Amino acid sequence: MPSVLSSIFGLKCPKCRKGDLFPTSSFGFDKPFMQFEHCPKCGNSYFPEPGFYYGAMFISYIGSAFFCLGFVMLLHWVLEWSMAGSFAALLAVAGLFFVWWFRFSRSVYFHLVSKYSAETTRAVDAGELTVTTPQPTSRN
Numbered sequence: 655m656p657s658v659l660s661s662i663f664g665l666k667c668p669k670c671r672k673g674d675l676f677p678t679s680s681f682g683f684d685k686p687f688m689q690f691e692h693c694p695k696c697g698n699s700y701f702p703e704p705g706f707y708y709g710a711m712f713i714s715y716i717g718s719a720f721f722c723l724g725f726v727m728l729l730h731w732v733l734e735w736s737m738a739g740s741f742a743a744l745l746a747v748a749g750l751f752f753v754w755w756f757r758f759s760r761s762v763y764f765h766l767v768s769k770y771s772a773e774t775t776r777a778v779d780a781g782e783l784t785v786t787t788p789q790p791t792s793r794n
C-alpha cells in the first residue's frame with residue numbers, strides 16, 4: 655500500500671492514496687488553483703464542508719514564513735550573498751514553488767484530518783469501484 659508520505663508529497667487522495675487531488679501538474683502553471691471535486695479513483699469528497707481548507711492556510715503561512723527566513727539567512731549569512739541578491743533568489747524560488755506549495759499545504763491538511771482506508775485502496779486496485787469523473791473546481 656502507498657505510504658502516507660508518498661501520498662502527501664504525491665498530492666493524492668488521503669482515503670485511498672491512489673487518486674490525484676489536482677487535475678494539472680504543479681509546475682505547468684495551468685489552472686493552478688483547480689482541484690477535483692472528489693477522488694477520481696474512490697469517489698471520496700475533496701470538499702466535505704464549506705471552508706474546509708481554512709486550516710491549510712495556517713500550514714501554508716507558518717511553513718512559508720519559516721522557509722523564507724531560513725532561505726534568506728542561508729544565502730546571506732552562510733553563503734554571503736548580498737541582501738538584495740538573497741531576496742531576489744527568494745522571489746524566484748517562491749514564484750516557482752507557489753502553486754506546489756498551495757497544493758502541498760492542502761494535501762498535508764487533508765491527510766491530517768482524514769482517515770486512510772486500506773480497504774478502499776484494495777477496492778480501487780481491484781477495480782471494484784465505479785466513480786464518476788470529477789469536475790475540477792476552484793472553490794475553497
Ligand SMILES: [Zn+2]
Nearest residue numbers: 667670693696
Ligand atoms: Zn480516493
